[in-house]
Amino acid sequence: MEPPAIRIQDLTRVYSARKGFLFNEVVRTEALRGVNLEVRRGEIFGLLGPNGAGKTTLTKILATLLLPTSGRAEVLGLDVAKEAYRIRPRIGLVLGGERGLYNRVSGRENLRYFADLYGIELAGRDRRIDDMLQLVGLSDAADRRVEEYSRGMKQKLHLARGLLHDPEILFLDEPTIGLDPKSARETRKFVRSLVAGGVTIFLTSHYMFEAEELCQRIAVLTRGRIVATDTVAALRGLVGGDRTIELEGHDFEDAELDRLRRLPGVSRLLTEEFGPLERITLRVRGLEVDLPRVRSSLPGRPQIEIRERRTSLEDIYLDLVEEEAL
Ligand SMILES: Nc1ncnc2c1ncn2[C@@H]1O[C@H](COP(=O)(O)OP(=O)(O)OP(=O)(O)O)[C@@H](O)[C@H]1O
Ligand SMILES: [Mg+2]
Known part of the structure; x- marks a missing residue:
């Protein structure tokens, strides 16, 4: 049987940071305290929770940017701690905000850079980039420098970047943060179209209506623990x-x-x-x-x-x- 998109068992993550005058005081933060979760293939799954709940930490662990402290997380049946190199080509990650793009060059050149980084073959590369620019609605601005882009355009470029290598799972951490209502709506429409094309989406958001509109199932994370996982309809009964x-x-x-x-x-x-x-x-x-x-x-x-x-x-x-x- 095909493994689920994501399977998480008793996952914890502790951050240790040095503080104090001589950096001799170690502060431990338990960002995740025993998370269990399963996400099916082809669904849009939403992770909600207050600031500091651990959403970005969990997303980064699943996207193999951060190691768990204990427990186990599998993405597409592969262990995030041991098989990151096999997971990476099959997933995309889009973190909210404006970082991670090269401002001095064009959107198209940014995508060329990332395509090479992902090892996309040169033969189909520029065609693929054109397709992605078209998909996110940036074709007309493709050759302008990214520093001239608005926030929404940068977010679209992030999405295009996250999709370049045709991932099976896309992780979106607050994908519509800072977008005006029209761009946010376009982004949601776009996310929905991806799922129609078979991509699994794991998204975090602070916008409840967004999660309600997009997600088949939702988990609520508070202080490193999941307090509920279900469809919105079932959660209504629960509360x-x-x-x-x-x-x-x-x-x-x-x-x-x-x-x-x-x-x-x-x-x-x-x-x-x-x-x-x-x-x-x-x-x-x-x-x-x-x-x-x-x-x-x-x-x-x-x-x-x-x-x-x-x-x-x-x-x-x-x-x-x-x-x-x-
Ligand atoms: N690099 C780090 N070093 C130390 N502590 C960290 C680090 N990153 C996050 N934390 C702590 O871990 C906890 C979870 O943070 P995380 O960023 O995962 O929350 P979040 O749910 O994404 O919050 P937000 O909604 O504000 O984005 C917080 O207490 C945070 O202060
Ligand atoms: Mg976060």
């Missing part, structure tokens, strides 16, 4: 309901909150303050509670605004990350 009811008003009383909490199907109640305004968010399972029922549980309060929406990935994410922090 207590696919319906979310929001109430906005002033000076909610404890008795009122208690009444809301006791409504059938309500699994979670969150309160937030926006200046003088309070927002109550209810996570609701089943259909028993509708908006009139919520309203009638708060008699004499006609000024409270009540609305319902589908539980979003952002809600799920915040529930999971918050639970972990408790």
Whole structure:
């Protein structure tokens, strides 16, 4: 049987950094603390988590840029610690941001440089580069110097670079960071088209709607541990309901909150303050509670605004990350 795209077992990574006046103090950071994960071939898999959760560390280990401290990670059935040289030709990596390009030469020349580095045969090289420039929409700017490129154009060039050697898996660390909405949308469309062509995508993002729109399955990583892995639909069930009811008003009383909490199907109640305004968010399972029922549980309060929406990935994410922090 064909191995999965990625298989991770009990993976840890510790960083040791020297600090202090004489660099005599060693600070250990446990960036990954026992990660288990499997990514199938051909799926778009999203890794979400707060700043410092370990997403880039995990991505770098899978892309063979960093060694694990313990545990095991396999990419296309190959061990990242022992068979990196066999993995590298079969994967692409795109880290967000502007580094890693040569600014003084053109986009096309950048790609020629990387093509040679990847050992792409000279015979088909320039044709392949033309195709990639076309694919990411940079054909017209191909011969301009990269220093004249906008951020979005640089990101597109990064994507073209990551795809030059026709990888089976593409690792994208925050692929749309810093892009304007139109470029971000084009990038997402492009990522989707890659999957249609059979590429497996492993992506990290801080944009929940992006992950919700693109990813078949999602893992949430907080402080080096995975707290949930599933489809968005299944995660909705996990965190207590696919319906979310929001109430906005002033000076909610404890008795009122208690009444809301006791409504059938309500699994979670969150309160937030926006200046003088309070927002109550209810996570609701089943259909028993509708908006009139919520309203009638708060008699004499006609000024409270009540609305319902589908539980979003952002809600799920915040529930999971918050639970972990408790
Ligand atoms: N080279 C390094 N040396 C020491 N500590 C590091 C190093 N790189 C990362 N860390 C630490 O490891 C932890 C995980 O960092 P990582 O960059 O993987 O997080 P991340 O999830 O990608 O965060 P972000 O969303 O901000 O990109 C953090 O505590 C970070 O400070
Ligand atoms: Mg990161």
